[in-house]
Amino acid sequence: MQTHQTSQATTSPLLSVNGLTLAFGGVKALTGVSFDVQPGSITAVIGPNGAGKTSLFNTISGFYKPTEGRIAFKGQDITRIPAPQRAKRGLGRSFQNIALFRGMTVLDNIKLGRHAHLKTNVLDALFYIGKARREEAALRADIEERIIDFLEIDHIRHAPVAALSYGLQKRVEMARALAMQPEILMLDEPVAGMNREETEDMARFILDVRTEWDVTVLMVEHDMGMVMDLSDHVVVLNFGQVIAQGLPSDVQGNPEVIKAYLGSGDVHDLRHKFHSTAGAA
Numbered sequence: 371m372q373t374h375q376t377s378q379a380t381t382s383p384l385l386s387v388n389g390l391t392l393a394f395g396g397v398k399a400l401t402g403v404s405f406d407v408q409p410g411s412i413t414a415v416i417g418p419n420g421a422g423k424t425s426l427f428n429t430i431s432g433f434y435k436p437t438e439g440r441i442a443f444k445g446q447d448i449t450r451i452p453a454p455q456r457a458k459r460g461l462g463r464s465f466q467n468i469a470l471f472r473g474m475t476v477l478d479n480i481k482l483g484r485h486a487h488l489k490t491n492v493l494d495a496l497f498y499i500g501k502a503r504r505e506e507a508a509l510r511a512d513i514e515e516r517i518i519d520f521l522e523i524d525h526i527r528h529a530p531v532a533a534l535s536y537g538l539q540k541r542v543e544m545a546r547a548l549a550m551q552p553e554i555l556m557l558d559e560p561v562a563g564m565n566r567e568e569t570e571d572m573a574r575f576i577l578d579v580r581t582e583w584d585v586t587v588l589m590v591e592h593d594m595g596m597v598m599d600l601s602d603h604v605v606v607l608n609f610g611q612v613i614a615q616g617l618p619s620d621v622q623g624n625p626e627v628i629k630a631y632l633g634s635g636d637v638h639d640l641r642h643k644f645h646s647t648a649g650a651a
């Protein structure tokens with residue numbers, strides 16, 4: 371297994387995952403997973419289907435409780451802290467399958483950013499809109515405008531989410547996650563199902579989120595080309611374990627990584643994506 375010394379600076383990590391183990395009954399979804407996310411970095415978690423990526427994301431954001439291990443955010447242990455409090459502390463996330471309120475407008479979805487991930491029903495969320503209007507409208511509006519401007523979604527701000535293309539919906543989901551004003555943005559498959567143009571747009575937004583918003587990015591993504599182009603650090607999972615981590619160039623040629631993808635039948639895709647990367651961006 372490669373160490374991640376090559377691509378990891380010596381500064382204190384923003385997020386530190388240590389020996390994380392998660393079991394569903396007899397199934398071990400994660401076994402002793404450890405890695406750091408450096409502030410200001412783009413870190414990607416990759417791995418074949420069923421490798422444990424979503425389980426890892428859900429454990430970091432607090433939806434699953436690990437059987438063993440520790441998660442530290444900004445130097446503080448958050449392993450036992452409930453998901454809403456993690457979000458409040460600055461862990462923002464999007465979801466693999468779009469989790470927007472489809473009947474509501476883009477703007478209202480963004481307004482819910484701070485609370486929608488934390489509330490389980492629409493009434494709670496709607497109540498929040500009223501409350502927000504009274505209490506913090508000006509501040510919120512400023513942030514919302516910046517997000518709308520940044521993600522170039524002004525023209526659809528009053529459109530119902532259900533009427534939008536898939537690529538735009540993913541962008542609105544990112545907008546909503548940004549409305550939480552996260553320090554670390556966790557993106558679950560940000561370009562899944564997107565065409566090439568949409569993927570390139572999203573890649574640009576992810577890079578800009580880091581530079582213009584000063585937000586650290588942790589993403590799970592299947593699109594190898596994008597991962598290799600954007601990431602500072604790549605963590606590879608297979609069967610719930612970290613089999614390699616380091617610079618994109620390190621993991622790309624790692625025999626264990628190739629083997630993991632070969633086993634899953636994804637190697638053709640992997641090779642194709644690796645080789646198409648250079649000319650893509």
Ligand SMILES: Nc1ncnc2c1ncn2[C@@H]1O[C@H](COP(=O)(O)OP(=O)(O)OP(=O)(O)O)[C@@H](O)[C@H]1O
Binds near residue numbers: 418423425426
């Ligand atoms: N809620 C659950 N109950 C039982 N087993 C689960 C549950 N969620 C995940 N698993 C199992 O844990 C393992 C890891 O699954 P996970 O969804 O985290 O992988 P993944 O890398 O995100 O896969 P994909 O790329 O297909 O989304 C798999 O064996 C899966 O069947």
